[in-house]
Amino acid sequence: MMPRTDDLILFAQVIELGSFSRAAEAHGLTNSVVSKRIARLEAELGSTLIHRTTRRLTLTEAGRVLFERAQAVAQSAQEAFDAVTGYSDTLQGHIRMSVPTISGELLLAEAVAQFCELHPAISVDMSLDNRFVDLIGEGYDLVIRTGHLEDSSLIARHILDSRWTICAAPAYLSRHGKPQVPEDLLQHNCLIYSYQESGARDWLFNRFGETYSLRVSGNFSTDNAAALRKAALAGHGLAYVPRCLVYPDLQAGRLMELLPSRVGKVLGIYAVYPYNRQPPRKIKLLIEHIRARYMAIRHYF
Structure with missing residues (x-):
């Protein structure tokens, strides 16, 4: 049986938000319904996708592959809805990002908080971390990195040196x-x-x-x-x-x-996101907002 597209989108949301309960809240569902739909998806595919513990969700190898594809399905569906409804004029959703500690404390904490104020329907979870996080494996939508980029599965937008x-x-x-x-x-x-x-x-x-x-x-x-x-x-x-x-x-x-x-x-400073044909509009706007804040104090660098 072919998996349902809405189950793929729900699966992507579970991983992006980091929990069944957050995904349930975002979709107006109960936790049990979300759990049953993910279990149905796993049964239809014949593979375990998520290891569940009391503290976190961890993707299996099959889950990581499907998550990347499911994100693309969710994005394509959203773009289709946006094209018909004009919904792209307003932005909503959740963004999970990681930034270096120095830039985070210097300007990004304030810049991202300002972005959320400009777009009240968007929430951002920003982690300050100097390590090169695994975007796909750890479920990040956007990472600001300082250094050299070698992973060809990612797209990097240079901000400044x-x-x-x-x-x-x-x-x-x-x-x-x-x-x-x-x-x-x-x-x-x-x-x-x-x-x-x-x-x-x-x-x-x-x-x-x-x-x-x-x-x-x-x-x-x-x-x-x-x-x-x-x-x-x-x-x-x-x-x-x-x-x-x-x-x-x-x-x-x-x-x-x-x-x-x-x-x-x-060292170059880059905005990095997973390889897709087109990043979500909210990610593109956040990158431009961040880049403008860097440019405003480029003399610091």
Whole structure:
């Protein structure tokens, strides 16, 4: 028997919202009805789609494949309804997104909250996380990523480039001197931003148009950008961080930028979403809203 299209759409909604109860509420159904319809879908396909625990839903391999297709079915159905009813003039629904901690705290929390205020029928669940989340497997609609994109099943919209900087407090430099060349850093206490699993101590520099790494050392490391900034402000060492994190401190003289012409780390910031023929209009509008907020403070980067 061919699975019913509305069951596929309901299945996609369950995964997107993360629970049977939320999907039931969104569709005006009871939990038991949603559970029975998903069980019917599994029976018709002859495959278990979801592992259910008391705390979370986990997709099986078959479930992950079907979820990607079911999202496309739900999107195509919505586009068809929009084309006939003109409903695309108003936006509604739920968006689950993940953003880096620095950008999240700097501008995205406020930007996304403003987007929700502009579109009251839309709700957004925003997670602040530096790791490269699995969009499909973890059910994200949109991710803001800083770094390099390798997954061909995703589409990335470049927003802008984020330049990194080496900085230190005037008090630290008065005690230990100001490095004149990158190799001078080997004699300094370098505070390590260990948000990445590897390469945190390998700082990148430019030389004759080429990029090379220099392995530094220090007595303090953290995976939290705010903690690293505070350690640098307190004069405990040099920090190698995204410039946007410390831009106000550089402007106010609380931190001094070092070797600006030699620092070689620049990472792109991207809006990333699963590969579909056409992302939902609400996602496209949210990306444009976010991009405009980044552009408004591009001098931070």
